[in-house]
Amino acid sequence: MSAQTSQQTVKSMDKIVALCRRRGFLFQSSEIYGGLNGFWDYGPMGVELKRNIKQAWWHDMVTSHNELLTPPGAPGPYAMVGVDTTIIMHPQVWKVSGHYDLFHDMMVDCRETKRRYRYDQVVGRWVQYGGQRIFVTTDEEGPQTEQDLLQRALKFFKLRSKNAEELQWDGPVQPLKCVQDFSVVLGPDAKSLGTLTQPREFNLMFKTYVGALAGEENVAFLRPETAQGIFVNFKNVLDSTRVKIPFGIAQIGKSFRNEITPRYFTFRSREFEQMEIEFFCHPKESQQWYKYWRDRRFQWYVSLGLDSQRLRLREHGAEELSHYSTGTADIEYAFPFLPPGKFGELEGIAHRGDFDLRSHMEGKLDPNTRPLQVELGPDGKPRWRGSGKDLTYRDEVTGERYVPHVVEPSAGADRAALAFLCEAYDEDQAPDEKGNPQNRVVMRFHPRLAPIKVAVFPLVKKEGMVEIARDIYGQLKKHANVFYDEKGAIGRRYRRQDEVGTPFCITVDGQTLEDRTVTIRDRDTLRQWRVKIDDCWSEIEKHLQPTH
């Protein structure tokens, strides 16, 4: 007896979402009150899946790492430690990191074109023709700006290019901020005047208040990333653990972003969990470490079963990189909810140079400067002051002192869970008791990730099978998440386990009563084999080991 694996199962997101709900993987947050956009709860199966993902990550990246050896592909040996830092941090952290400025964008919407623009990126120029004076705008940058303004002004006044000199320009190109009256503003893509809304603040960081009194001086933010908790503890870790560069600090924790458009199931949630490593190394070695982590992280997903054509590693192009980054790669998955050919980010591995540690020393750096310089405010002082603490590293052997460079593998735990759910979903044909093929829904999780590792059944409820099965269940409970079921037909019990991805089912049958052996049934192949009751766990356990 074997299952016909269908390679061409259509991964329908609707079916996956329905299964997640039906079997207790994921629910909408606050569902009985109508749900809350961008927030999701993990059910009894989902919490096990996600915990297994986080556990596998922590085990594979941190606790099982041997700092005495050079792992394959690494430039040398290195140490790994972890931290668990607070969600609410000193507000200055986010000002210095750049999140505060970036996340407090003022935006303007165009009522005509339904487009949205960064208030500070819209520029324009006063122009007059035929007694009408308007402020024509564009969001084109650089040399395109003047050209675009001219084209748009000509078009608005219905003039030909050769009549360009009839336009009376008034003053230089200036930001939209300089204009009070929006009724004479021509939006960057609009055909008529006055279609832009007044600028509105977008709070991409969740704001809260520390202390019982709510006032501006008590404002704090829920972290939009876990990374800063690591950077601000860099010196603490150095001073308390005797780690030496190169080393990494890992952290798993919740982060919060007030996404404008949460969408695609849990893919873009407002509350989500990150698994981040900040890896500190010598500037001269940082490129090698970047390549090591990029490849290592990709292999991690592969080792847990995300090995289909849907997974890819994509190196960012030069134009896509932050000014301070010398390399960034995304690990991406072709989620079923995305259009064909589109991929969604699971993890980004970024070479961040010395940007973060220097920022927390000197103050917010201007990412558009090269080499990086502290961003100055109107008063000529740093826009946001750093901690002033010395975050340089001194090599005690060579005596060299430097700001370490950072390689940052930043993974989304919820996105990983979603990818593993999508990857695992499969439909195939399995025979019923009369031998006729029946459709079967099966979650082909890697055994390390499966919420339930093994289910135990008595074949029928008689002749002592129940007692033996219950005893096996109790024994296995010591080792893993096990499920027991004695109700109804055996086939139905198998199918239920298939739907939550339980890789193995142990069944006590008539022969067990004679020779103390049971059958183990494999989820994917439907193959069954007999083992002694006492060997059950070792038989299962060997499938739960990391494969790399």
Add this chain to the structure above:
RNA sequence: GCGGGUGUAGCUCAAUGGUAGAGCGUCGGCCUUCCAAGCCGAAUGUGAGGGUUCGAUUCCCUUCACCCGCUCCA
């Protein structure tokens, strides 16, 4: 935030301005020696709020959520 679509039981779907049904699933019982079988029984509902009406799941308004397209995505 804008535009379009959707919203009836856990799921798939029916029905009606006048007591909301079915199949599957779930639960209980019987039966059952390996893949959703059979028999008996049971529970569960119109996303939320308001309006019109003697009476609204149905008509109207608002809202919420989900899906698609824009926008956004450090």
